[in-house]
Amino acid sequence: MEVLVLSDKRTSKFSDPLRESDCEGVVVVPDDGDLTLVGYLDLLIETIRRLCRSKPNVIVGNYTGIVGLIAVVCGRLVGTPSVVRMGGDPLPAHRERRDEFRRRGEYTSVLKYTVLIFTVRVILRFASGFIVVSEDLKERVAPQVACPPSQIVVVRPSIDINRFHNDRLSPARTDEKSPQTVLTVTNFRYEGKLEGVRDSLSAMQPVLTEHEDVEYIVAGDGIYRDEAISYADRLFKDESVRQRIEFPGYVNEIDSLYREADVFLYVSYVDGYPNVVQEAQASGLPVVATPSYGVSEQIEDGDTGYLINAGDVIAISDAIVTLLDHPDERERIGQAARARVRTTGAPEVIGRKLRERLQTFVR
Numbered sequence: 001m002e003v004l005v006l007s008d009k010r011t012s013k014f015s016d017p018l019r020e021s022d023c024e025g026v027v028v029v030p031d032d033g034d035l036t037l038v039g040y041l042d043l044l045i046e047t048i049r050r051l052c053r054s055k056p057n058v059i060v061g062n063y064t065g066i067v068g069l070i071a072v073v074c075g076r077l078v079g080t081p082s083v084v085r086m087g088g089d090p091l092p093a094h095r096e097r098r099d100e101f102r103r104r105g106e107y108t109s110v111l112k113y114t115v116l117i118f119t120v121r122v123i124l125r126f127a128s129g130f131i132v133v134s135e136d137l138k139e140r141v142a143p144q145v146a147c148p149p150s151q152i153v154v155v156r157p158s159i160d161i162n163r164f165h166n167d168r169l170s171p172a173r174t175d176e177k178s179p180q181t182v183l184t185v186t187n188f189r190y191e192g193k194l195e196g197v198r199d200s201l202s203a204m205q206p207v208l209t210e211h212e213d214v215e216y217i218v219a220g221d222g223i224y225r226d227e228a229i230s231y232a233d234r235l236f237k238d239e240s241v242r243q244r245i246e247f248p249g250y251v252n253e254i255d256s257l258y259r260e261a262d263v264f265l266y267v268s269y270v271d272g273y274p275n276v277v278q279e280a281q282a283s284g285l286p287v288v289a290t291p292s293y294g295v296s297e298q299i300e301d302g303d304t305g306y307l308i309n310a311g312d313v314i315a316i317s318d319a320i321v322t323l324l325d326h327p328d329e330r331e332r333i334g335q336a337a338r339a340r341v342r343t344t345g346a347p348e349v350i351g352r353k354l355r356e357r358l359q360t361f362v363r
Helices: 012-019 037-053 066-078 090-104 107-126 135-144 191-210 225-235 255-260 275-282 313-325 327-344 347-361
Strands: 002-007 024-028 058-062 082-086 129-132 152-154 180-185 214-219 245-249 263-266 287-289
Touching: 002 012, 002 037, 002 066, 012 024, 012 058, 012 347, 024 037, 037 066, 058 066, 058 347, 066 082, 066 107, 090 107, 129 135, 129 347, 135 152, 152 347, 180 191, 180 255, 180 275, 180 313, 191 214, 191 225, 191 245, 191 263, 191 313, 225 245, 255 275, 263 275, 263 313, 275 287, 275 327, 287 313, 313 327
Parallel strands: 002 024, 002 058, 058 082, 082 129, 129 152, 180 214, 180 263, 214 245, 263 287
Antiparallel strands: none
């Protein structure tokens, strides 16, 4: 089976399992990462050239942006099924960002997201099918698309587990005086992520107040980061407690944060199948999270993490304290989570699933 993939971001999430799938895959990306109009025009021209030389069985657009639109248009032109990969629910996300930029008076960004909304609508109407990252996302997307539900297939993201490990689990670790670290990795581009961090900070308030040896790190950047910092400033009046909360912004070598953490805390009200939960599990971290937006498909409660109902900040606090106070429980859950990711998220495993799902679209 020949597969032509168009991608402009997170290409490895698709290309790594594609290499392991036994498909004859070609991945086309913008030259030198050029994401301007000229870059996308060059990508369109290169796609047409390849289609003139050889007609693939399937054209895949990696995400519902311009590359997704190019995949759909080219598929229609040559009579090849066009499939678009979705990592989240794009329409409400784009509407939220458009409205936020309108409130801020940033009208260039308003125009950008207005165009993206139109682009997504075209993709939802004319794509032959969709690859989504979770069953939860499939349920949310199904009412929006024109294709039959059978043409929406689930293929979860792969992960390079060898990139992640946790120094806290090393037998050589003897420094008992270093602080215990609770870690959240998120992005602040969406209000649903901000709301999740607010709940996380509220849950951490009694933990930090009663445990002087605990610190909380919230990594990530975006337009709502300053609001999260302001919320922390208002919530934590005691400076000795507030100074144990860090907002380092975007961290390029994110695996270094996982490596030094003891517990991973993740609350979000917008997601598809959060990569950060999978990365934390690959690092051997016990995860405390809410079950919605695909997370319940990543965690078996009490086995590979703790699932707490959204908004129950007391239960979140209790779960964190249990893990901090019981290192054997941390290690048990963390190792079970890492084993789960090794079994379910390896590129060769996802590659086999990808090939099987792509057969759905071959005529």
